């Protein structure tokens with residue numbers, strides 16, 4: 001083709017990036033890679049290898065080690081050995097290493113980009129301009145957090161050895177999201193890249209060595225899901241961080257239940273892309289291109305459901321089809337290519353099957369007139385219209401360049417459609433009205449909301465899910481909490497201490513005789529408290545409460561599953577509580593404190609009857625009043641943040657309530673334990689279903705009257721007495737409960753964690769760990785507030 005002809009047709013000529021430096025890098029290593037353990041390369045103990053291929057050509061690139069149990073064990077041991085010195089290094093020392101890693105990555109940025117594109121199939125334009133720069137930014141940003149850790153996170157320490165398992169869609173970027181915060185907070189890591197895309201992680205291993213990172217701080221082991229499972233199950237791992245499919249996330253939730261491992265999960269999505277009539281159509285079209293054709297649509301937060309207001313839907317469909325016609329699919333190394341290769345044949349097949357299912361279910365398919373390259377894993381951009389909201393392609397994560405379009409009439413309908421999947425990862429909202437955009441953003445259940453933009457990421461802004469898209473955040477200050485734990489918890493050993501504590505809180509026989517209650521017990525059978533009213537237990541049974549000196553001090557209702565279900569329903573009806581102002585919630589909490597104070601003697605007497613400890617009882621009521629004050633104070637002060645991403649944009653990191661929280665209270669401190677849990681939860685706008693102390697529930701049932709007199713709306717606090725572990729089990733298995741806090745033994749904690757996998761509810765369990773409820777650090781504070789909220793990042797662009 002002559003230049004004149006090219007000029008005439010304006011056709012793109014090929015502009016390939018050279019593969020040769022990457023090929024040379026592979027050749028120099030004999031196209032064979034072992035594991036990177038303790039700073040050294042090691043062949044797999046079991047001698048098993050597999051190939052990684054280039055999905056654009058289906059040609060093998062290199063032979064990779066399949067990690068077995070012995071490899072995982074060696075890696076965990078290396079990480080453990082490296083831990084003390086790494087933690088002993090101060091934040092500044094770790095900051096220097098992270099800074100060095102960032103510099104080294106930048107120095108090899110083109111090699112990283114080409115290798116990523118060859119192994120994964122993503123366009124070089126994306127790996128070069130998006131993935132790798134963001135990787136470097138993550139290390140720089142977290143070098144800063146290492147430096148500031150002591151000042152900004154007092155009372156917190158690293159967790160220990162962290163196992164990290166990542167997917168293939170952003171191989172190096174996901175690695176950076178995992179490793180940078182972990183190292184910054186003083187952890188050592190064992191990371192497993194996805195089996196389709198291990199090469200850039202292995203190049204990063206070389207960078208770690210070149211940068212002089214102490215051996216064992218970062219260990220990279222390769223392999224498939226079996227290797228991942230090996231890491232998850234290894235007893236020497238203190239935390240698992242996973243990004244990948246919801247199915248595997250669920251397996252990991254169950255596998256780690258009861259292990260004491262901290263867990264963060266970043267899972268799938270089916271994110272809405274909401275277009276209002278007044279949106280700027282041209283921006284919307286380019287937005288859709290970014291939302292669903294970026295990285296071939298293999299993006300967990302891809303805008304895969306376009307929700308268009310009726311007035312704009314036809315025009316949008318038409319313009320979109322025209323734009324799709326001009327997209328270029330082909331050689332990912334070609335700088336002019338928009339859409340590269342799907343990562344592997346198995347994924348290509350999965351996309352094909354789901355698209356066929358969409359056709360079978362009656363949706364209208366549209367694809368451009370041109371055809372994709374025949375060799376390699378390519379799939380054309382695809383748009384479905386006439387899609388029923390409940391159909392498979394509207395509900396299931398396709399993870400390919402396939403988008404469905406549905407319509408709505410009103411903003412409320414848009415919100416309802418948006419929230420009509422089990423996922424909650426991201427959303428984007430397109431309108432010229434900032435008023436409308438900022439009305440919609442808080443109502444969409446998603447961890448990230450982009451306004452007039454999409455798929456923006458930054459190290460300084462948190463990313464992560466609501467609902468079944470997982471929990472925990474990556475990026476931003478909010479992401480750091482995933483890699484730390486309170487110091488007191490690090491110092492309290494599991495098991496032994498708590499058992500000792502249990503004995504401590506039991507009334508001693510002596511006390512029962514000598515310092516016991518002076519007044520006769522008031523015999524009264526307490527009911528349950530549901531929807532702001534006292535309710536008889538469904539079972540018709542009651543449970544005796546034994547106090548000091550083995551005396552019967554009262555009865556409470558024996559709640560069952562049905563009572564819990566009723567309580568959850570009542571809690572859901574109390575949604576107005578979250579929508580009200582924080583100032584109002586603060587007022588209600590102060591009022592609770594005031595009304596409790598008015599009944600100090602009565603409550604102290606009641607506690608003493610149960611525990612036999614009169615002095616302790618008074619102290620407990622006083623501490624409970626103070627605690628209510630603390631959370632009344634926090635209600636309108638637990639502010640979010642405004643993150644500064646390096647673009648014309650403000651990112652509002654808002655603390656939002658989680659929804660309905662089920663709480664199983666501790667036995668120790670029957671009033672203070674109860675107040676310590678409900679106060680932060682409701683201060684942040686949640687509704688609670690509380691199971692009070694099983695042994696000494698009467699302080700909680702007496703609290704009904706305090707609730708009644710303090711303007712707490714019905715349904716915000718629901719109380720079901722009975723067998724604590726049975727009720728906690730029902731709460732943990734309930735699909736409309738969004739989080740469960742369990743302050744009790746290891747067995748119940750395990751059960752709660754395991755059952756939570758059903759709807760991926762957030763859990764906070766104590767494994768019987770010694771918690772001093774009177775202690776201001778352990779019994780109240782930011783840890784409670786954090787557990788009571790989830791962070792939503794709302795990206796608001798400004799300027800041109």
Ligand code: NAI
Pocket residue numbers: 165166167168169192193194195223224225226227228229230232243244245246248249251252266267268269299300347350397398399
């Ligand atoms: P996957 O969830 O199986 O793989 C992610 C990572 O988990 C890989 O490193 C894999 O080796 C590892 N893994 C697999 N089974 C494991 C186990 N039992 N225990 C521990 N680790 C395990 O995802 P896959 O099979 O590659 O893709 C399947 C579908 O998952 C995709 O079509 C897509 O819908 C979804 N997906 C979502 C991602 C996201 O970021 N939300 C990323 C990758 C896949």
Ligand code: MG
Pocket residue numbers: 052053054055118119120196197198
């Ligand atoms: Mg590959």
